[in-house]
């Protein structure tokens with residue numbers, strides 16, 4: 040049974056997905072302080088949050104059974120991603136469900152700002168009929184600067200065009216071609232600051248975007264600009280904005296988000312006559328809440344059940360098409376890594392993944408976590424390593440890793456060679472995934488083999504001498520070890536040779552020592568794929 044804790048108000052409709060699952064027990068407790076969350080998190084396998092719960096390093100460390108943190112929404116700045124990644128906890132969000140709803144809120148804010156709707160409403164219901172103070176501006180023929188042209192920014196740009204606005208935008212990841220198609224003129228931040236009549240931000244809050252708009256930016260800004268922030272508090276420096284409002288640089292600002300939420304009662308935004316504010320309502324529509332709760336619940340169940348999942352924010356995203364092509368090689372990579380870790384002495388320094396054949400045409404960088412998982416789990420314990428934290432653990436240990444492409448393939452259409460360099464030696468193994476047959480080890484170092492990576496494999500390096508195979512067979516037989524398959528290879532008659540035996544049982548320490556005591560045997564290793 041998987042225990043799931045829901046610590047923020049999440050749509051019941053979406054949660055039903057979790058509640059109906061026979062192997063999931065859902066507990067919903069909202070409004071917890073950090074200390075309270077720490078005190079109850081221990082038995083939970085999954086934590087589901089929105090933006091209120093701060094999933095700090097301390098919370099993550101107390102959640103010793105956590106496998107996944109689900110964010111029913113987009114922004115994950117309330118979750119310590121480094122802490123989750125280093126603990127191998129998958130963080131999942133629901134990236135699409137909040138797009139339209141936040142875009143529409145941005146427009147609601149932009150229009151309310153242009154026409155002073157909240158201020159006019161307050162006066163009207165107070166019994167005053169003031170038509171002079173609230174003369175607004177039109178959106179038509181104005182320049183809208185959009186900072187961050189991802190899902191929400193692009194939807195905002197599309198709607199702005201329908202209002203007759205000219206849209207200029209800045210996003211390091213939007214190509215000129217795509218921008219042209221969307222009718223957006225790409226601009227630098229400086230150009231936006233100097234020319235836009237309205238500016239709206241739609242970036243995530245990161246170390247790069249924190250205070251992206253601060254005093255130096257207000258200093259060059261077009262006088263009379265109106266600003267909207269329905270993304271995250273902290274992207275625009277709050278104190279600098281208040282100053283710019285007071286100096287008349289900014290004509291008005293509409294904010295849905297604050298650097299600290301909820302803001303203190305004396306926060307200057309709350310009583311500034313040129314500001315309008317909402318309490319982080321961008322995502323708060325029935326439709327969006329159902330969408331994000333459903334989306335994240337589905338993926339959390341997949342993670343818990345070890346089924347394929349999507350929308351993880353701390354694992355590099357791979358397209359479904361690429362993932363389908365790489366799928367047959369994922370287990371192979373882990374097994375090859377596992378084999379090498381058991382075959383080598385010394386501490387691991389370098390791991391290289393060399394792809395040959397058709398694989399060489401693909402982006403195979405996502406194979407790395409699987410190889411590292413195989414290598415590291417031998418040293419650190421299988422429980423400690425997974426594909427989320429494998430890269431992090433390798434980097435922490437100064438293990439260098441890279442993917443190389445090789446254009447040649449000696450036998451099968453696609454092969455993967457993993458090389459492991461340690462402080463004292465370098466070894467390599469090659470494998471392939473054969474349709475209908477599964478994973479195969481096709482070379483150990485230079486020696487061709489054909490082994491399915493399962494069970495126990497004895498690797499013996501010896502001198503090529505008559506009678507040796509018989510002696511090894513007898514020794515294993517007398518120890519009750521059944522040999523499933525045996526392969527031998529040599530460089531030259533009487534030279535160095537290898538013997539690879541696949542056994543049904545693990546060889547004991549005594550057996551290993553007896554084998555090594557045979558004078559012609561130079562090295563014996565057992566690789567366990569169990």
Ligand SMILES: NC(=O)C1=CN([C@@H]2O[C@H](COP(=O)(O)OP(=O)(O)OC[C@H]3O[C@@H](n4cnc5c(N)ncnc54)[C@H](O)[C@@H]3O)[C@@H](O)[C@H]2O)C=CC1
Pocket residue numbers: 112113114115134137138141186187188189190191192209210211212213241242243244247248251269270271295296319320321322323
């Ligand atoms: N007020 C609310 O309730 C909601 C707020 N949000 C906020 O909106 C943000 C954006 O959401 P989406 O559009 O779905 O995310 P997205 O990931 O699709 O788009 C973000 C865009 O910002 C761009 N970007 C990053 N750094 C930048 C920089 N320095 N300058 C310019 N562009 C930069 C990225 O390249 C990306 O295209 C979220 O991260 C979240 O913080 C999202 C949903 C609801």
Ligand SMILES: O=C(O)C(=O)COP(=O)(O)O
Pocket residue numbers: 089090091111112113114115137319320321322323
């Ligand atoms: O999805 C996001 O990034 C949001 O900001 C929405 O936050 P919320 O789920 O409403 O607390």
